[in-house]
Amino acid sequence: MDAHKHSFSPVVNADTRILILGSLPGDASLAQQQYYAHPQNRFWHLLSELVGVNLVEQTYQDKLACLLQHGIGLWDVIASAQRRGSLDSQIKEHQQNDLPGLIASLPRLEIIAFNGGTAAKIGTKILASMKSTHTQITLPSSSPAYTLPYAQKLEAWKELNNKKGG
Secondary structure (H helix, E strand, O other): OOOOEOOOEEEEEOOOOOOEEEEOOOOOOOOOOOOOOOOOOHHHHHHHHHHHHOOOOOEEEEEHHHHHHHHEEEEEEEEEEEOOOOOOOHEEEEEEEHHHHHHHOOOOOOOOEEEOOHHHHHHHHHHHHHHHOOEEEEEOOOOOOOOOOOOHHHHHHOHHHHHHHO
16 A cells, blocks of 8 residues: 655755755655655765765754755655655655745745656646746756666766856
């Protein structure tokens, strides 16, 4: 039976310049109530490279504080859905998060980055309906289910540093 799963609250502040949007937290993240909690997910490794701080070794609260200090926010495009397990391919009957409302509350937002294809597919549809003018980037998923080598993921994620302003 598919379980009904919900996303977390957004992690943003008035200084957020980059908003990274995933699809929906996986089971490991839901169990720990933390974004990207699966030990094989490369998210915190990738962000460590971008911000120049070893986030992997930090507490969850320190990770989030560091991202906010660097103008990076987190959320998911899906508010809730039916899903067995953690794979995006198992997402059914999803309800979207209020991206237009969140984006309107972020005065310094420049870049919206999608962590993976499912987030991009749903997110770009939402943003098209609101005629968003923010730079949009689709990144290779940090999930272990997406088997692109880490070095290639990192190269793509470095694009965030190339796009952000001052």
